[in-house]
Amino acid sequence: MTDKEKAKAYWKENIRYVLMLMFIWFIVSFGAxxxxxDSLNAFKIGGFKLGFWFAQQGSMYVFVILIFIYVRLMNKLDKKYGYDA
Incomplete structure (x- = not known):
């Protein structure tokens, strides 16, 4: 595999990871x-309705978790394609 093909495959996989993680964040922030x-408001966390909690804080927590997941995925991807230094 040439360097150009390797770089193209690397970025294709990187973009796929980014799209998957952004889709998860969209589902959590917009969906939940x-x-x-209304469905989630039947449950409570810390005295607050779950739908309200996701709208106010849950999506931020999920975003931070997704950042750590992205870092881990990128470290594996760097090793896979030999870009780790």
Whole structure:
């Protein structure tokens, strides 16, 4: 595999990871905070309705967790394609 093909495959896989993680964040922030709010409000966390909690704080927590997942995935991807230094 040439360097150009390797770089192209690397970025294709990287973009796939980014799209998957952004889709998860969209589902959590928009879906749980807005679309499924009424269903989630039947449950409570710390005295707050779950739909409200996701809209106010849950999506931020999930975003931070997704950052750590992305870092781990990218470290594995760097090793796979030989870009780790």
């Amino acid at each position: 905070g807005i679309l499924f709010k």
